[in-house]
Amino acid sequence: MAALLTAGCSGASSAVPKDARAVVGELPGPASTLFFPARWRPPRPRPPLVLVGPELLDARVLYDHEGALVPFLIDRGYPVLLVNAARGPFPDEFGSAGLVRLVEQMHERTGAKEIVVGGVGPGGRHALGLVDALERHRDGAPPVRVSKLFFLGTGLDYAYPDPFFARLDAEGLKGPDLRAQCKDPARRAVCKRMFRSSVRSSGYMDLLRFRAPTAPAPDLRFVADLLVPALFIVGKTDNVSPAESVVPVYRAYGTTARDVPKRYFIAGLENQLSQDYDELSLLLDISAESEVYPIIGAWLDG
Amino acid sequence: MKRLVSDALLRGLHAAIILLALTLTACASHPIHLAGEIAHPKTDDGWPLTLEHLPPADGAPRRSEPVILCHGFLANRTYFKLNEEHSLAAMLQAAGYDVWLLDLRGRDAAGAPSYYFGERTYSYAIDDFIKRDVDTAISHVLKMTGAKHVTWIGHSMGGMIAYARIGSLGEDRIAHLVTIGSPGVLPHAGRTLLQMYSMSGGLAVLAVVPVAPFAHLKVATGLPFTPQALIDMLWYPGNVEPEIEEQVLRHTATNLSKGEARQFLRAFQDGEFVSKDGEIDYSKNLVNVRVPVLLVAGRRDNLGDPASIRAAYERLGSEDKTLIMAERSRGYSEDYGHTDLLVGKRAHREIHPRIVAWLAAHDGR
Numbered sequence: 001m002a003a004l005l006t007a008g009c010s011g012a013s014s015a016v017p018k019d020a021r022a023v024v025g026e027l028p029g030p031a032s033t034l035f036f037p038a039r040w041r042p043p044r045p046r047p048p049l050v051l052v053g054p055e056l057l058d059a060r061v062l063y064d065h066e067g068a069l070v071p072f073l074i075d076r077g078y079p080v081l082l083v084n085a086a087r088g089p090f091p092d093e094f095g096s097a098g099l100v101r102l103v104e105q106m107h108e109r110t111g112a113k114e115i116v117v118g119g120v121g122p123g124g125r126h127a128l129g130l131v132d133a134l135e136r137h138r139d140g141a142p143p144v145r146v147s148k149l150f151f152l153g154t155g156l157d158y159a160y161p162d163p164f165f166a167r168l169d170a171e172g173l174k175g176p177d178l179r180a181q182c183k184d185p186a187r188r189a190v191c192k193r194m195f196r197s198s199v200r201s202s203g204y205m206d207l208l209r210f211r212a213p214t215a216p217a218p219d220l221r222f223v224a225d226l227l228v229p230a231l232f233i234v235g236k237t238d239n240v241s242p243a244e245s246v247v248p249v250y251r252a253y254g255t256t257a258r259d260v261p262k263r264y265f266i267a268g269l270e271n272q273l274s275q276d277y278d279e280l281s282l283l284l285d286i287s288a289e290s291e292v293y294p295i296i297g298a299w300l301d302g
Numbered sequence: 303m304k305r306l307v308s309d310a311l312l313r314g315l316h317a318a319i320i321l322l323a324l325t326l327t328a329c330a331s332h333p334i335h336l337a338g339e340i341a342h343p344k345t346d347d348g349w350p351l352t353l354e355h356l357p358p359a360d361g362a363p364r365r366s367e368p369v370i371l372c373h374g375f376l377a378n379r380t381y382f383k384l385n386e387e388h389s390l391a392a393m394l395q396a397a398g399y400d401v402w403l404l405d406l407r408g409r410d411a412a413g414a415p416s417y418y419f420g421e422r423t424y425s426y427a428i429d430d431f432i433k434r435d436v437d438t439a440i441s442h443v444l445k446m447t448g449a450k451h452v453t454w455i456g457h458s459m460g461g462m463i464a465y466a467r468i469g470s471l472g473e474d475r476i477a478h479l480v481t482i483g484s485p486g487v488l489p490h491a492g493r494t495l496l497q498m499y500s501m502s503g504g505l506a507v508l509a510v511v512p513v514a515p516f517a518h519l520k521v522a523t524g525l526p527f528t529p530q531a532l533i534d535m536l537w538y539p540g541n542v543e544p545e546i547e548e549q550v551l552r553h554t555a556t557n558l559s560k561g562e563a564r565q566f567l568r569a570f571q572d573g574e575f576v577s578k579d580g581e582i583d584y585s586k587n588l589v590n591v592r593v594p595v596l597l598v599a600g601r602r603d604n605l606g607d608p609a610s611i612r613a614a615y616e617r618l619g620s621e622d623k624t625l626i627m628a629e630r631s632r633g634y635s636e637d638y639g640h641t642d643l644l645v646g647k648r649a650h651r652e653i654h655p656r657i658v659a660w661l662a663a664h665d666g667r
Contacts, residue, residue, distance in 0.1 A: 160612045161625045167632075194631050237601055239631040247490070247609035251573075269534040270492035270604040276538075276637070 030088035030210075031098065035081050036063065036070055042077040047114040047147060049078040049300075050103065052095075052130070053154070055123025056178070056240065057283065058207045059084030062120060067289035069120070069152070069296075076297055078116065081106065085123055089176050089210035095129020100141050103134065107142040116148045116300060117228075121279065122212060122241055124154035128220075128249075131228050148300050150231040152292075153282045155241030156249040157220055164240055168194065168211065178208040197280035198237070204280055223253045229261040230254070231299040233292065236268025236276035263299065267292050336383045336392060338403070342412050343442040345434040349422060350412040352405035353442055354379060356391055362398030366666045367453045367477055368443050369399045372436075373554070374458025374483075375566065375605070376513050376536075378411070379403035380553045381457065381644055384546055388650035390455070390657065397658045399453075402443050404460075406435045409556055417509040424510040427561030427578045428459065432466045440475050451477035453661060457644055458483050458606060459566075462575060462584070465614070469587035478664050479591070480657055482598040483606035483640045486614025487585045491570045492604065494531045499567045505560045517555030521548055535604045538639030541646045550641065588614060594622035594667075596660045598653065600638030601629035622664075626656055 038046065051070070054061065059082060063070035073080050083102065091098070106112055119127035131149055133141045158165055168174070171190045173181050182191035182205045195204050232250045234243045243266065254260025267277040273291045275281070282288055338356040345351065358365070371382045371391060382391040382403055394401050405411050407426055415422045443452055454464045454476045461484025467473040491499065505511070519527040528551070533539065539547070561578065569575045574585040595618055599611040608627060615625045628638035635648045643653055 161615065162627075164631075193633065196630050237629075237637045239601065239629055242601070243607060243609040244612035247613070250490075264490050266490070266492055266607075268492075268602075268604075269531075270494055272493050272531055276602055 029091050029098075030085055031083055031090060031094070032086040033081055033083050033102065034059075034063075036074050036079065038077045038079045039071075039074045040077045046077040046079070046300075047116050048106065048110070048112050049073060049080045049116040049118060050099070050106075050127075050130070051080050051082045051118045051120065052099065052127040053084065053119055053123030054121030054283075055085040055089050055210050055212060056121050056208065057280070058209055059086075061207060061280075061283040065284065067286045069283065069288075069293060072289055072293045072297070076301070078300070085210050089212050090123055090126055092213060093129075095126030096133050096138070099126060099130040100133045103130070103144055104140065104142045107144050112144065114145045114147050116150075117146050118149070118296075119151045119154045120283070121153050122155050124151055125156050127151070127154075128156065128223065128226075131226060132222050135226060135228065146228045148231075149228045150233070150296050150299060151246070152233045152296065153235055153238055153241045153279050154232075155245035157245050160242075160244045163245070164194075164242070165211065173211070176210050176213065178211050179206065182208055195240075195280075197278050197284075198275060199278075199281045199284045207280070220249055220252070223249055224255045225257075226254055227257055227260055229299075231262070231296065232264045233282070233295060234264070234266055235278045235282045236266050236270070238277065238279045238282065240279040265295055336386055336389065338401075340411070341442065341446075343438050345407065345430075345438045347430075347434055349407040349426075349430075349434070351407060351435055351438055352379065352409060352411040353439060354403040354405075355446070356395050356401040356403065358398045358400050359396045362396060365398045365400065365661075366449075367451050368402060368447045368449050369394055369453045369455060369661075370402045370404055370439055370443055372404045372406070372439075372454065372456040372460030372463070374456070374460045375562070376556055376558060377457075377554045378409045378556050379405045381550070381641075384549050384553070384645050385650060388654075390644060390649075390654045393650065393654045393658055394661075397662065399661070400447060402439070404435075404439050406431050408559060415510075415559075424557060424559035425561065426559050428463065428565045429578050430561075431459075432463045432471065432584075436463055436467045436473070440473075444475065451475055453478040453480070455480040455657070456482065456484060458640065460484070462486065465588055465591055466575070466582075466584040468593065469590040469619075470582050470584050472590075476593060478594050478661065480596045480598070480660070481614075482643050482653075482657075483600060483603050483611075484597070484614070485606045485610035486575070486588045486617060487610050488569045488573050488575060490573070490609075494535050494604075495567075495570050497531075499571055502563065502567050505563060508560070510560065511558035511563050514555045514557050517551040521552045535640070537641035537646075538602045538636070541602075541636045541639060541642040543647055546645050550645065585617070588617035589619045592619045592621070594664055595620045595624070596657065597623065597625045598643055598657065599625065599627050600640065600643050601627065602637045602639040603643070605640045624660065626653075628653060 062068055070080050117127045131146050134146050197204050232246050234246050250264045253262050269276055274287050338354045341353045342350040373379050373381050383389050391401050408415055415424050440452055456464050461481030464479055465486050516527040565578055576583050597611055597615055599608050628634045630637050634652050
């Protein structure tokens with residue numbers, strides 16, 4: 001974690017972990033990809049896992065420290081293709097177009113006919129668009145089946161009263177580069193309040209990256225028609241991707257078919273975990289590996 | 303005969319526990335001085351309620367409506383008096399409100415029910431609060447004050463029964479409503495609630511869920527007679543002073559009737575709050591609530607969780623509705639839990655003044 005924070009302070013973001021073997025695919029605009037091969041080959045091979053996000057935080061929170069999510073997944077046999085926002089926030093159409101092209105390239109190169117999709121942080125919302133495109137075969141989507149879907153700390157519906165991103169606007173944090181803005185001494189106090197975490201580190205500000213472009217609330221009614229089994233994990237004290245931004249989508253998800261497996265899990269004391277998790281601690285707290293990620297592992301394996 | 307003996311034994315045991323608690327903790331006790339005139343109006347099915355009258359402070363501005371404060375699940379009206387001068391009740395008095403603290407049926411102040419036999423047992427459900435107790439309380443307050451309407455402030459279930467009364471039974475004597483940690487649609491049950499649900503089969507043999515005796519035992523002995531997982535559901539320990547926690551357990555813990563427990567657990571299981579017979583969908587009928595509503599929510603609240611409060615906010619038919627979310631990113635000192643919203647360390651500075659300000663802005667409107 002110290003290395004991660006040090007790198008964050010220096011502004012460097014090019015350090016590629018030794019697990020990441022190759023950069024795959026061509027993506028539009030600011031996104032890039034990293035591929036992490038599975039560390040273990042189970043008797044029944046796991047499908048590749050396309051992990052979307054984060055956008056708000058440096059993507060290294062997912063792989064560059066002990067107990068991170070990506071090592072957890074590749075240890076379980078899932079090859080992980082991480083799509084992250086490297087040079088700016090994802091464009092709005094990312095999920096429906098950019099990610100589809102990426103999966104298409106992967107399908108052409110590897111022949112993979114089945115994938116797992118995950119979304120992390122607010123950027124992870126684009127995973128919904130990807131799943132929708134693949135299920136409906138739109139945007140030229142290849143014949144690839146999504147077998148499971150999960151979200152970790154991903155806000156999906158920000159139409160609740162006085163939502164997080166509107167409050168960022170109201171506080172004057174309107175540009176896409178949050179880290180640069182939060183370095184401004186005049187905004188430091190606001191940033192500390194908006195991005196508080198139980199993780200004992202002053203590094204949150206340095207890990208900040210990009211905020212999504214302000215856009216009208218998307219029409220999420222399509223989630224009722226989705227058929228992919230989906231898991232939604234929310235940090236109890238996550239004010240960036242709070243429960244109220246997830247539950248309406250969870251409730252509506254897969255309701256057309258009625259029997260789509262889905263699960264909603266609050267990472268907090270009410271589920272007898274050691275703490276109430278927030279946006280950052282879901283990704284950086286060492287206990288997440290033993291308390292939260294096994295929920296994902298069990299969901300994917302089940 | 304066996305049941306009569308059993309009832310007497312249980313009552314005797316509980317009395318002994320209370321005596322033990324009082325004796326062992328007398329030195330550390332924090333008595334509650336705020337007290338008003340007590341009345342025990344009876345419901346139309348013969349249950350005495352308790353209404354405690356706290357008149358407006360001398361010299362305070364006159365307000366147009368009396369205010370009824372109604373407690374929640376597992377509690378009684380004393381909740382509103384903890385913290386003494388920092389309590390919501392005291393702040394409302396100081397702001398000129400005629401305050402009435404309500405104990406719903408089954409609370410000790412009006413005579414504790416029997417466990418098995420007797421004139422009144424723990425046989426009631428939440429429907430009885432909605433249909434009879436709220437009606438009786440409002441009628442009594444209007445009669446005593448000469449007012450035409452009341453303001454209702456409910457914590458947790460105390461707000462839910464007001465939603466249900468207005469939305470499903472057409473109650474038109476509540477002009478303004480404040481709900482604090484009150485889900486209109488129930489949150490998705492976490493592990494602790496699911497464990498409680500899995501144990502609900504025990505209600506077939508129990509006369510009551512004996513919350514009060516165990517709370518008193520915890521106060522008396524310091525031993526964990528109330529599981530920490532349950533405490534975590536009710537408040538965030540980091541945001542409640544230890545002496546307030548002790549007062550909550552000592553003065554407000556109330557036994558849970560089987561009917562209440564079953565109705566609640568079913569709601570947590572299904573997500574919708576419905577009548578015991580399933581005929582009335584109180585959650586669905588939130589759309590019929592059209593009075594001005596202030597909803598107060600806490601980020602850490604596990605019973606009135608923010609997602610369920612959002613659902614209530616969106617379903618309410620009111621044009622004038624305001625949602626306050628008590629969380630650190632909005633400048634509050636802490637991410638508030640369920641009970642913290644009333645008795646948290648800084649609730650008197652961060653929560654109560656916003657309620658009083660909202661009421662003042664709506665006074666006479």
